[in-house]
Amino acid sequence: MPQLNMVQAINLALREEMERDDRVVLLGEDVGKDGGVFRVTEGLFDRFGAERLIDTPLSESAIVGAAVGMAVYGLLPVAEIQFMGFVYSAFDQIFAHAARLRSRSRSRFTVPLVVRAPYGGGIKAPELHEESTEAFFCHMPGVKVVIPSGPYVAKGLLVSAIRDPDPVIFLEPTRLYRLIKEEVPEGEYAVPLGKARIVREGSKVTVVAWGSMLERVMKAVEGYDAEVIDPLTLSPFDWETLLASVRETGRLVIVHEAQFTGGFGAEIAATVAQEAILYLRAPVVRVASPDVHVPLAKLVEHYLPSVERIRGTVDEVMKY
């Protein structure tokens, strides 16, 4: 079985889905002839041509808006936003239209659209090129939010996202693009949306983390009897898996690289408080980035939750 990094795994998912179904089209800035700034769509232009690998102008609003139109007509567009920090001018098309057309049409049609975007910090570029504002999208009814944490799940989740009848925001942690290699099978397999994955079993503390934080969490919990949960899909969230784990361990640490205030960790903490407070042996604690814009270069290492910070927090919660 081939060892692939996340860029290759996503490329493979796109290629196989395009081969399987000619309704799948890709559009975005430099995705075609150039192969994408992170080389995710490399080789697809030669294979599928300009009709299905659509190089767009720098018009994020039109990229998403046009993809909504394609999706409503029955195509399966995969739109790429070059960096998550560029998505804001497309916000209106996502929030005001993509998210609502199923409801607005009273389910006479859905919007089977995927918006892919590289996201997250740790590539030593500041702010707009390192955004992790996934919580914005989790706040939107009508869209799903998926964040893979490695090559294998990235491929399987993207396949599910493409086949899903509703709009999916698919956020690819840039720091992981080439960091991890895994066995990724060719051919069909799907990782279901809305289903969390227990990455490591344990009984004394639950740690939930997604995207590039998972890799740090796995290092941080070494030596602890910790259960690690990777939600994979933030919206809709797999509460069942998380609550079952927390009821067992009685402790919860939430780790995300997004800023603290209003981050998705707040939603998790609130729901756990509501559904499982009597099981808790320690306060639910969030490890997140501070409420500032992502800084440059060296400071970003102070900004992002580090292995040490995560371990320190797990330790405090264990000793509580």
Added chain:
Amino acid sequence: MDSKLRAILPDQELLKLYQQMVLSREFEESCAEQYTKGHITGFLHLYSGQEAVAVGATAGLHKDDYILSAYREHAQAIVRGADPKRVMAELFGKATGICKGKGGSMHLFDPGLSFMGGYAIVGGQFPIAVGLAFAAKYRKEDRISACFFGDGAVNQGTFHEGLNWARLWNLPVLFVCENNFYGIGTEVHRSSALADIHKRACGYDIPAVRIDGMDVMAVYEAVKWGVDWVRENSRPYLIEAMTYRFRGHSMADPGKYRSAAEVELWKARDPIVGFAKRLADERIATGEQLEVIREKAAAIVQEAVKFAEESPWPEDDEVYKDIYV
């Protein structure tokens, strides 16, 4: 022989334009080296090849006129007067940087020089330039906004919204398109239905001109004329400068989308080489004198690198500053 150049500017000013172009080139080529060494991280977009635009245009603007640019803006900042040492330190992410080492390559800013920023979001600067011009007019100050942008930016809604507002309210904005033919790897005619960007201004009743952006004097004269016209009429004007970047979009760009022959063709029109030849031909400076200018520029850049290397990193505490938390 009469000097055509001297009819436009005195010797000293002509040589200053040359010095600024050379300094910009030396600075950018040094950045490439520092990026390769890992001293500059993230995304680095170099200006080599486009120097005539920043240099000619800045010379045509008044000192207090606002400048806004995109993310390929090191030269814009330096030519406007930013200290190369502090710009280099900024790119390194050092505490002595022009933005305390927190903004980096794409977000240079110096309000003291009326340099109102590099913008990493393509097209982000249009409405802000319009707002600055509005405020200047409102305060009855003799100031215009010069808004630089690339050919890729004209397909953002903000371009159209900005041009419309500027003309609707007759605001003093000089729009300068640096058309280098590529938005990253996509040619202008593959992303724009009307690739003659100056013609788009017609849709907003804004007069516009296309000029040779590889010729610093052509840029200077066009911008100077445009600046006077904008001031006199308090109305927007648009200049499309045809130029070329000698390097990739960023240092991460393998640049497979352009042929070597095309790149060579444009390198043969190097704005610095071309201007040096004219200066020599018109006996404004000898080749040796120009070489001395280049050597001095190289020394300034070397000093900037040394300054950046030796500067301290920002304290971790700096993360929490310059924002309310």
